[in-house]
Amino acid sequence: MTFNTILIVGGGLIGSSIARAAKAYDQAKTLYITDNSHSACSAIERLGIADGVSEGQADYFASQADLVVLCVPPGRMGSVAEKIxxxxxxxxxxxDVGSIKGAVIEAVTPFLRDDITFIPAHPIAGTEYSGPxxxxxxxxxxxxxxLTPTKKGLPETKQLKDFWQGFGxxxxxxxxxxxxxxxxxxxxVPHLIAYTLVGTAVDMEKVTANEVVKYSAGGFxxxxxxxxSDPVMWRDVFLSNREATLEVVDRFIEDLTALKRAIRWEDGETxxxxxxxxxxxxxRIVDAGQDSAEPNFGRHD
Amino acid sequence: MTFNTILIVGGGLIGSSIARAAKAYDQAKTLYITDNSHSACSAIERLGIADGVSEGQADYFASQADLVVLCVPPGRMGSVAEKIxxxxxxxxxxxDVGSIKGAVIEAVTPFLRDDITFIPAHPIAGTEYSGPxxxxxxxxxxxxxxLTPTKKGLPETKQLKDFWQGFGxxxxxxxxxxxxxxxxxxxxVPHLIAYTLVGTAVDMEKVTANEVVKYSAGGFxxxxxxxxSDPVMWRDVFLSNREATLEVVDRFIEDLTALKRAIRWEDGETxxxxxxxxxxxxxRIVDAGQDSAEPNFGRHD
Ligand SMILES: NC(=O)c1ccc[n+]([C@@H]2O[C@H](COP(=O)([O-])OP(=O)(O)OC[C@H]3O[C@@H](n4cnc5c(N)ncnc54)[C@H](OP(=O)(O)O)[C@@H]3O)[C@@H](O)[C@H]2O)c1
Ligand SMILES: NC(=O)c1ccc[n+]([C@@H]2O[C@H](COP(=O)([O-])OP(=O)(O)OC[C@H]3O[C@@H](n4cnc5c(N)ncnc54)[C@H](OP(=O)(O)O)[C@@H]3O)[C@@H](O)[C@H]2O)c1
Structure with missing residues (x-):
């Protein structure tokens, strides 16, 4: 066991998964969750995945925790840190588990204390669904x-590493x-492009939404x-990772423009x-165990 | 049974699936396959999914068939039609089963006979793999x-409709x-965009291919x-459906540019x-039975 008592702030998809994993993989003796959503708190109680649940602030939980993990949308990290x-x-x-790191660190840093160590983290895992x-x-x-620790060689980095390795x-x-x-x-950028293309398809006057639905098995x-995926979280991601997002999007548009030109000029070679x-x-992704080799991801339907 | 004897030209992913379905759903008494690839023909024989297999031309098969289905890449349809x-x-x-219809019809039409009815078809199904x-x-x-029949009210359209409905x-x-x-x-366009984005990621100097592989579970x-998917088939698709592809790509780039602008100006509302x-x-796609509702497509990996 790496940490005795853990507090998860925001018991949604990721927060509730950490709670479940902490129990399943024996990574915490006591695990608390706070969430400002009433329905999320009820669901967490019903699921029985925490030793204590609190709607809104929870000073007592915070005072007991050896590890506090912020699992709220990126745009909320600063205000949550300020209170906790x-x-x-x-x-x-x-x-924290925020999908961007630079902006989260910037938001949390003003509220840090000398006797608290902040180790930002991002688990590259998830689904298109939200909530506990x-x-x-x-x-x-x-x-x-x-993990993106801001200082080298911290023992807490090693501790957090053990914690995540404990989940596999x-x-x-x-x-x-x-x-x-x-x-x-x-x-x-993959998310931004997916959001864009789905929007483009829905807005095409020449193609009805009904047709888009019927013939979607072709790739769409x-x-x-x-x-x-959750619109609020992704809005926060793009706004907080503006520079890098725009850099990759620009490269993508350049490349797409080159392929467009190849199509226009019937340049099959290119x-x-x-x-x-x-x-x-x-x-390589399949070999590395990062995806299924089954056709169509092994969908059944 | 809608057709007695069927000849499939090109026994790859789609052709071999038609052969299997024709047997499984009792839609053909006799089913022949020709394919110009030696390894495909050996595989088809080994799989036992046809009553006769021939490498290269097969005048006898063609002379017996009540239905001939061209299942070769779009760019080969014309030359195959000319011979068959x-x-x-x-x-x-x-x-045929070509993924585009205008260009295939244009390629096949010069070789049509008055006593043969051509009913182009495109099953919206497939996987990223190729071959029998x-x-x-x-x-x-x-x-x-x-189905995209070039004349209305043909009895053969009804026949081919029954044939495909027979496969579910x-x-x-x-x-x-x-x-x-x-x-x-x-x-x-979804395929073109996927090809483009994967290429962009691989070419980013700031990000190694190794990193792209490791952190791909985020969406990539x-x-x-x-x-x-098969590069030859998709080259053919884009070159043969140039106008429509470019029209949709242009709309997509417009929309992406608008979202880019929203990110740059921190316009979260938009x-x-x-x-x-x-x-x-x-x-709607899930409700229509066109995709699985399971998280991450229900992948197991
Ligand atoms: N989804 C993914 O695939 C994924 C993957 C890796 C990392 N992440 C990161 O994980 C974090 C959480 O994402 P998620 O997908 O788990 O979201 P989620 O399922 O929507 O859960 C977030 C939960 O936090 C609650 N919350 C919001 N503000 C709060 C506050 N001030 N105090 C307490 N609780 C608050 C939300 O309640 P309300 O509904 O009332 O706001 C919600 O119940 C994000 O930072 C995201 O970037 C997500
Ligand atoms: N893949 C999909 O998801 C999908 C979905 C719907 C429709 N389609 C359409 O289905 C058709 C076939 O695609 P596929 O995915 O089944 O491709 P595939 O698995 O590559 O099979 C095509 C087969 O046709 C053979 N062939 C090529 N030229 C030939 C010729 N002149 N005479 C006889 N055989 C020939 C190929 O042999 P070689 O390898 O020697 O060329 C190969 O074995 C395409 O028109 C495509 O647009 C595909």
């Missing part, structure tokens, strides 16, 4: 968790800046899954060359 | 198949032009599945408004 930190016990560890019911104990198994995750350490550009590439339905090089990355 | 049609028996039906081993008898179940497909009829713009939206891995409207289409 003054109540935390001396020597405790503060962490959508969580699961195995959410983080075989996935990577990135692999842990890597990088700077917040690097995290944000890497994740802009592998997560943020994959995009709609990603574009069904298309083929481009399409052939993307297969290798798929094979 | 002279050997077909009078009164037979010719069809990747096929399955239930590929077309609960999926849509679009739903059949709709539209003009080739409408098919091509609808499919550009729901299939062709979905794109790599689509971008692992982002939220856009992201909220895309959820409904997902719900």
């Amino acid at each position: 930190i003054p109540n935390m016990k001396s020597g405790a560890v503060l962490s 019911e959508a969580g699961s104990a195995d959410m983080f198994k075989d996935r990577w968790c990135v 995750s692999q842990v890597s350490i990088m700077t917040p800046k690097r995290h944000d550009i890497v994740l802009a590439t592998t997560s943020h 339905r994959d995009f709609t899954r990603i574009a069904a 298309l083929l060359e481009h399409f052939a090089k993307t297969r290798d990355i798929r094979r | 049609i002279p050997n077909m028996k009078s009164g037979a039906v010719l069809s 081993e990747a096929g399955s008898a239930d590929m077309f179940k609960d999926r849509w198949c679009v 497909s739903q059949v709709s009829i539209m003009t080739p032009k409408r098919h091509d713009i609808v499919l550009a939206t729901t299939s062709h 891995r979905d794109f790599t599945r689509i971008a692992a 982002l939220l408004e856009h992201f909220a409207k895309t959820r409904d289409i997902r719900r």
Whole structure:
């Protein structure tokens, strides 16, 4: 057991999954959750995944916790930190799971205390659903968790690493800046593009929404899954990771424009060359255990 | 049984699936396959999914078939039609499964005979894999198949409709032009975008391929599945459906540019408004039985 008592702030998809995993993998003796949503708190009680649940603030929980993990939307991290930190016990560890790191660190830092260590984290795992019911104990198994400590060699970094490895995750350490550009590439821009394309399809005057639904098995339905993710969280992600998102989007638009030109000029060579090089990355992702090799992801229907 | 004897030209993913389905759903007494790939022919023999297999041309098969279905890449349809049609028996039906219809009709039409009826078709089903081993008898179940007959009220259209319904497909009829713009939206442009984004990620100097692989579970891995589809087929699709593809891509770039601007100007309202409207289409796709509601498509990995 790495931490005795843990407080999760925000018991949604990720927070409730940490709670479940902490119990399933024996990573906490006592686990508390606070959430400002009444329905989330009721669901957490019903699910029985915490030793204590509180709607709104919970000074007592904060004062007991050896580890506090902020699992609220990125845009809420600052205001939550402001309220929680003054109540935390001396020597405790503060962490978060926000999908961007630079902006979260910036928001939390003004409220930090000298006797509290803040180790930002981001588990690269999740689904398109939100809320405590959508969580699961195995959410983080075989996935990577990135830690972005602001100082080198902290013992708390090692502790948090053990904690995440306890869930079956692999842990890597990088700077917040690097995290944000890497994740802009592998997560943020893919989401932005999926949201955009689904919107484009819905708005095409020449094609009805009904047609889009019927013929979605040709590829489009994959995009709609990603574009069904929580709008508030993703708005926060794009606004807080503006620079990196825009950098990757610009590269993407450049590349798309080049392929557009190849199509317009019937330059099959260029298309083929481009399409052939993307297969290798798929094979590597499957080999690394990051995706299923089954056709269509092994969907059943 | 709608057709007695069927010849499939090109026994790959789609052709071999039709062969399996024809047997499984009792839609053919005799089913022949020809394919110009030696390894595909050996696989088809090994799988035992045809009553006769021939590498290269097969005049005898063509002369016996009541239905010939061209299942070769879109760019090969014309040359295959030129060779097969002279050997077909009078009164037979010719069809195809090409992912675009305008260009295939244009390529096949010069070789048509008055005593042969050509009914183009496109089953909206498939996977990212190619070849006869990747096929399955239930590929077309609960999926849509679009027929684009060039004349109204043909009895052969009704016959082909029965044939596809026999596989558990739903059949709709539209003009080739409408098919091509609808499919550009729901299939062709999604593929082009997936190919582009995977290429962009691989080419980012600031992000290594290794990082892209490790952190792909954030959304990127979905794109790599689509971008692992057959490069030759997709080159053909984009070149043969140029106009519609470019039209949808241009709309997409416009929309992406608007969202980019919203991010740059920190206009959260616009982002939220856009992201909220895309959820409904997902719900409709799941309700229509066109996708699984399970988180992450119910992947097991
Ligand atoms: N979803 C993913 O795939 C994923 C993956 C990795 C990391 N993350 C990160 O994980 C975090 C949580 O995301 P999630 O998907 O778990 O979201 P979620 O399911 O919507 O859960 C968030 C919960 O936090 C509550 N909350 C909001 N503000 C709060 C506050 N001030 N105090 C207490 N509770 C508050 C929310 O209640 P209300 O509904 O009332 O706001 C909600 O119950 C985000 O920072 C996100 O970037 C998400
Ligand atoms: N894949 C999908 O998801 C999907 C969905 C709906 C419709 N379609 C359409 O279905 C058609 C076939 O696609 P597929 O995915 O089944 O491709 P595939 O698995 O690659 O199979 C095509 C087969 O046709 C063979 N072939 C090529 N030229 C030939 C010729 N002149 N004579 C005889 N055989 C020939 C190929 O052999 P070689 O390898 O030697 O070329 C290959 O074995 C395409 O028109 C495509 O647009 C595909």
